[in-house]
Amino acid sequence: AQRVTQPEKLLSVFKGAPVELKCNYSYSGSPELFWYVQYSRQRLQLLLRHISRESIKGFTADLNKGETSFHLKKPFAQEEDSAMYYCALKIQGAQKLVFGQGTRLTINP
Amino acid sequence: NAGVTQTPKFRILKIGQSMTLQCTQDMNHNYMYWYRQDPGMGLKLIYYSVGAGITDKGEVPNGYNVSRSTTEDFPLRLELAAPSQTSVYFCASSRSSNQPQHFGDGTRLSIL
Numbered sequence: 001a002q003r004v005t006q007p008e009k010l011l012s013v014f015k016g017a018p019v020e021l022k023c024n025y026s027y028s029g030s031p032e033l034f035w036y037v038q039y040s041r042q043r044l045q046l047l048l049r050h051i052s053r054e055s056i057k058g059f060t061a062d063l064n065k066g067e068t069s070f071h072l073k074k075p076f077a078q079e080e081d082s083a084m085y086y087c088a089l090k091i092q093g094a095q096k097l098v099f100g101q102g103t104r105l106t107i108n109p
Numbered sequence: 110n111a112g113v114t115q116t117p118k119f120r121i122l123k124i125g126q127s128m129t130l131q132c133t134q135d136m137n138h139n140y141m142y143w144y145r146q147d148p149g150m151g152l153k154l155i156y157y158s159v160g161a162g163i164t165d166k167g168e169v170p171n172g173y174n175v176s177r178s179t180t181e182d183f184p185l186r187l188e189l190a191a192p193s194q195t196s197v198y199f200c201a202s203s204r205s206s207n208q209p210q211h212f213g214d215g216t217r218l219s220i221l
Binding site: 004006009032034043044045046049086090094095096097098099100101102 | 112113140142144149150151152153154157159165167168199201206207209210211212213214215
């Protein structure tokens with residue numbers, strides 16, 4: 001069965017420090033992966049997707065098929081990065097996303 | 110554009126009661142989805158629709174029904190509320206299955 005695992009429910013780092021939110025997936029086909037973010041009092045929204053290969057708000061994520069991972073990284077965390085982050089997997093040919101449990105990131109001043 | 114609008118934002122139901130969670134979008138998206146999120150868990154797909162008149166089950170459809178009579182609206186119906194349905198419900202829409210999903214603010218539902 002397809003699965004997305006985010007091993008850290010909570011992650012706390014200091015401002016200016018590097019941050020990495022882990023995401024591992026289980027899927028035998030060709031994956032399409034996303035990171036969604038929910039800031040306090042805001043809606044869940046797309047942060048980035050692996051096929052875009054872009055950096056959004058300083059975040060990047062590289063799909064590693066060998067390790068079945070799609071970790072989200074930022075070299076210098078900012079306080080406004082504090083939010084809930086969800087990794088999601090789209091199944092090839094299916095109309096749905098499989099979400100991980102989410103990681104709550106807190107950036108300390 | 111309002112995007113995806115969900116009503117109500119909060120609701121408390123008694124066991125056995127029924128209710129409809131409303132979802133409407135003004136982006137002319139074909140695809141619409143209903144998810145539930147239990148505490149400490151990821152979002153799980155309840156039902157989805159690829160267009161008006163077409164609906165299909167997701168991972169956790171039991172206890173729910175949906176309809177899609179128009180492109181804009183995708184209501185979720187609970188017929189006999191049970192405590193296990195206490196959750197936060199999110200509606201989302203997308204232009205196609207390959208496009209990002211746009212989410213509503215969610216409905217927090219408690220069944221007592």
